[in-house]
């Protein structure tokens with residue numbers, strides 16, 4: 138992939154944003170999980186940045202001065218980033234949109250609020266994705282977010298601007314989807330690590346640049362000869378979260394000779410499976426696309442069966458022979474669900490390995506041992 142162009146863009150992005158801020162553009166941060174429509178932020182003339190850094194034990198441990206260990210390492214890392222101020226994005230944002238999803242992320246916004254005087258909008262997320270009342274509530278909250286952004290930026294958010302934003306982000310989702318689907322082919326064009334890094338970059342890069350970049354990556358990949366991975370087992374990665382920088386499991390699987398060919402993760406990666414309808418009442422469209430029509434995360438009621446069926450479909454479409462379930466310490470919703478998934482996948486002869494990370498360096502040895510053993514077990518098998 139044309140990495141240098143993207144690396145240069147991301148290297149220069151903080152300086153670009155600082156210059157934009159000097160000229161009056163607001164930088165609006167939000168937390169991942171795909172419940173904050175970037176379209177509304179972009180349509181306000183602000184620059185949206187998804188704050189998704191993860192994997193750092195330094196950041197997760199820094200938060201232990203203000204929250205207990207029972208808060209998951211990703212949520213603690215968001216607190217640590219704000220306390221230690223090492224990442225430019227966490228310090229340059231003018232306002233935070235905090236989606237109230239699980240208890241852990243909710244705690245992050247409360248701690249930021251106690252310790253900072255940052256402007257914040259808490260976006261209530263219903264814990265049921267398939268009800269009319271919940272859809273109306275969520276659409277209403279998106280309308281309130283629109284009002285807040287208009288007042289904060291001084292710019293009107295018109296239907297025309299929202300429509301332009303939906304078109305831009307549909308292109309981004311569509312290109313990520315097309316690139317991802319190339320991995321259904323038997324031979325490999327790029328690794329899961331390449332794809333997740335590309336997806337993560339879409340949270341930080343200028344979206345117009347990113348669409349252009351993804352388009353050129355897609356064209357390049359279509360012409361690239363695939364590389365056979367021999368007997369490397371094809372794997373599906375499931376779990377709650379993979380932060381920007383949390384690449385240990387992807388690296389260990391690759392080093393062990395496995396090939397993750399598709400991921401289904403709630404947080405940290407941009408959701409790209411479907412587009413937002415760009416007609417009619419656009420706030421209703423956004424509400425449907427970001428709540429009702431998408432795959433629900435595990436904190437939602439009635440989500441498990443829907444997510445299980447989708448995982449089975451992925452396993453079949455991508456011809457995988459095993460599943461890696463990667464969760465973070467104390468993520469109770471996904472931890473509870475992992476038992477159901479392991480049992481039901483086992484009934485279908487699809488082996489599943491459950492891994493848990495605390496972001497600590499001591500995790501690496503046991504993770505490596507378990508991944509190495511799992512890859513040996515699944516070599517040769519294919520899910521039915």
Ligand code: SF4
Pocket residue numbers: 209210211212239240241242377378404465467468469471
């Ligand atoms: S990893 Fe789990 S506990 Fe942590 S923020 Fe995500 S959903 Fe919440």
